[in-house]
Amino acid sequence: MEQKIRGGTSLTDHALTAGEALLTHWQVKSDYRWDAGAALSRFLEGLKHGQILGIHCPQCRRTLVPPRVFCERCFRPLEQWVPLYDTGKLITYSVSYVNWDATRRRTPEIPAVIELDGASPGIGILHLLGEAGGSLSEITARLGAGTPVQAVWKPAAEREGAITDIRYFRPVGG
Amino acid sequence: MGYKNKVAVVGAGLTRFVRRALETPRELAFAAASAALEDAGLTIDDIQCVVFASASDPFDGVHMKGEYVADGAGGWGKPYMRTCLGGGSGVMSLITAWYHVASGRFDTCLVVAEEKMSPAMPHPQGAFNAIYDQFIERPLGVNLLWIFSLEMNRYMQAHGIPMETFARVAQKNKRNGMDHPSAQASIAGDFTLQQILNSEVMAWPVLRLMVSPISDGAGALVVTSESFARRLSRPPVWVEGVGWNMDSSYWTNRDLAYPAYVEKAARMAYEMAGLTDPRRDIHVAEPHDPFAYKELHHLEGLLLADRGQVPRLLEQGFWDRDTTTGIPSSPSGGLLGVGNPLAASGVMKIAEIFWQLQGRAGARQVRREVRRGVAQGWGDLMQVATVAVLGK
Numbered sequence: 406m407e408q409k410i411r412g413g414t415s416l417t418d419h420a421l422t423a424g425e426a427l428l429t430h431w432q433v434k435s436d437y438r439w440d441a442g443a444a445l446s447r448f449l450e451g452l453k454h455g456q457i458l459g460i461h462c463p464q465c466r467r468t469l470v471p472p473r474v475f476c477e478r479c480f481r482p483l484e485q486w487v488p489l490y491d492t493g494k495l496i497t498y499s500v501s502y503v504n505w506d507a508t509r510r511r512t513p514e515i516p517a518v519i520e521l522d523g524a525s526p527g528i529g530i531l532h533l534l535g536e537a538g539g540s541l542s543e544i545t546a547r548l549g550a551g552t553p554v555q556a557v558w559k560p561a562a563e564r565e566g567a568i569t570d571i572r573y574f575r576p577v578g579g
Numbered sequence: 580m581g582y583k584n585k586v587a588v589v590g591a592g593l594t595r596f597v598r599r600a601l602e603t604p605r606e607l608a609f610a611a612a613s614a615a616l617e618d619a620g621l622t623i624d625d626i627q628c629v630v631f632a633s634a635s636d637p638f639d640g641v642h643m644k645g646e647y648v649a650d651g652a653g654g655w656g657k658p659y660m661r662t663c664l665g666g667g668s669g670v671m672s673l674i675t676a677w678y679h680v681a682s683g684r685f686d687t688c689l690v691v692a693e694e695k696m697s698p699a700m701p702h703p704q705g706a707f708n709a710i711y712d713q714f715i716e717r718p719l720g721v722n723l724l725w726i727f728s729l730e731m732n733r734y735m736q737a738h739g740i741p742m743e744t745f746a747r748v749a750q751k752n753k754r755n756g757m758d759h760p761s762a763q764a765s766i767a768g769d770f771t772l773q774q775i776l777n778s779e780v781m782a783w784p785v786l787r788l789m790v791s792p793i794s795d796g797a798g799a800l801v802v803t804s805e806s807f808a809r810r811l812s813r814p815p816v817w818v819e820g821v822g823w824n825m826d827s828s829y830w831t832n833r834d835l836a837y838p839a840y841v842e843k844a845a846r847m848a849y850e851m852a853g854l855t856d857p858r859r860d861i862h863v864a865e866p867h868d869p870f871a872y873k874e875l876h877h878l879e880g881l882l883l884a885d886r887g888q889v890p891r892l893l894e895q896g897f898w899d900r901d902t903t904t905g906i907p908s909s910p911s912g913g914l915l916g917v918g919n920p921l922a923a924s925g926v927m928k929i930a931e932i933f934w935q936l937q938g939r940a941g942a943r944q945v946r947r948e949v950r951r952g953v954a955q956g957w958g959d960l961m962q963v964a965t966v967a968v969l970g971k
Contacts (some may be wrong), residue, residue, distance in 0.1 A: 412610025415597030499728035501782035507702035
């Protein structure tokens with residue numbers, strides 16, 4: 406017996422733009438104000454002072470960043486704060502030519518997962534890379550797993566306790 | 580383990596998958612649900628409870644979408660619940676139906692999964708931004724693709740996998756999709772490796788033809804107890820094993836080269852099904868393939884190949900639909916070849932295993948003999964795995 410397929414009527418772009426399909430439009434303005442919480446408040450405060458803070462779990466012996474008030478593996482409270490270095494190495498990176506709304510970018514963004522020195526192996530944070538080249542071939546030739554990087558901070562007076570207090574990480578050496 | 584009922588799938592139905600559907604979510608749900616009921620030879624009066632799945636509310640701009648769609652999903656006047664695990668929702672909806680029936684409380688359950696991504700403006704991708712951490716990730720100007728392109732690059736680098744390998748996955752699935760009656764226009768097709776490799780860079784290493792599209796669509800299944808299934812004319816397909824697992828949402832702390840949570844979910848399902856050697860006991864697979872690399876990643880997590888060895892097997896045709904010695908993977912065409920209305924695509928994968936085991940997959944019927952298959956979903960902040968083993 407055949408497979409049962411029913412419905413799913415495709416609308417063309419033309420139908421949508423030429424008024425052939427009846428549309429209703431609704432725009433919502435969402436507005437939120439979040440408390441950064443116990444762990445990330447301290448982390449963000451550290452960034453304001455040019456310091457990246459991690460937290461250590463004495464049971465599994467991992468030094469974690471972003472910091473949290475509990476170890477999700479050992480399921481116990483954490484309180485041993487540890488300053489980390491603002492240097493580290495790439496776990497992975499990407500060269501992104503699209504914006505969130507799917508429009509194209511002329512110059513790419515380079516998001517990366519960075520293992521900071523002082524954090525446990527494989528424990529990374531998300532940030533952006535800069536000074537890594539302009540074209541895709543330049544960037545991919547320059548970067549790889551393990552490439553050493555260093556934070557480029559905003560000037561102290563401009564920092565506000567946000568992840569963007571680090572402007573980006575740049576590859577060093579090599 | 581003492582489950583009250585052995586559980587069967589006795590019917591499946593899908594809508595076509597399209598970029599923009601004329602139908603509303605309720606209308607899509609109704610189309611798929613009525614097709615599945617007809618396939619099973621049953622009516623809504625035979626259905627004792629309903630499980631609905633949709634991955635996300637923001638696409639539709641409807642809060643608590645499960646309630647909104649309920650009427651179209653056959654939920655009126657019945658015990659009804661929604662299951663929601665992002666892209667893992669479709670396979671989880673079968674698992675949810677499984678425990679409704681396995682518990683002994685119900686003999687019949689209708690599963691309906693629906694997703695309509697197209698309403699979100701200016702582009703549905705924006706709805707995904709809210710999956711990122713609001714304090715330390717969103718301020719960086721995130722987009723959805725990052726998380727996948729970062730994971731893909733990590734996987735590539737860990738095993739030295741060339742881009743051609745990922746192009747081969749896309750080629751295979753897009754070819755397979757040409758034979759699927761639900762396939763979204765222009766998604767399936769006979770592409771050369773060069774065409775795929777030359778497609779636009781989205782977020783390197785993710786290229787346009789290595790990523791599934793924005794889709795609208797629905798799928799439905801009819802699930803029953805063994806005693807109920809035995810009364811129907813067609814031989815049922817059994818839910819032999821189910822498994823699901825969650826990794827940490829601190830995704831930058833995870834091993835991005837290997838989906839350990841998929842392995843945990845797979846082991847749970849295989850153990851329940853009594854499988855000791857999945858490479859021998861699984862005959863057809865539908866791993867979640869929203870991106871070309873994810874199919875390979877997931878085949879490893881499903882323990883169907885050694886780590887880093889999936890590409891070599893791909894070259895040998897091990898995962899091809901017409902293999903006689905390998906394990907056909909995504910014979911449906913998958914999300915890359917049929918489309919990806921998130922929750923509905925998981926049900927599409929289960930429907931494919933169902934049809935393959937019943938010998939009803941038509942032009943997509945795999946060549947080797949199949950007695951058991953696995954379908955797998957994946958989603959949330961790429962941290963959840965849902966696995967179902969079906970057998971006849």
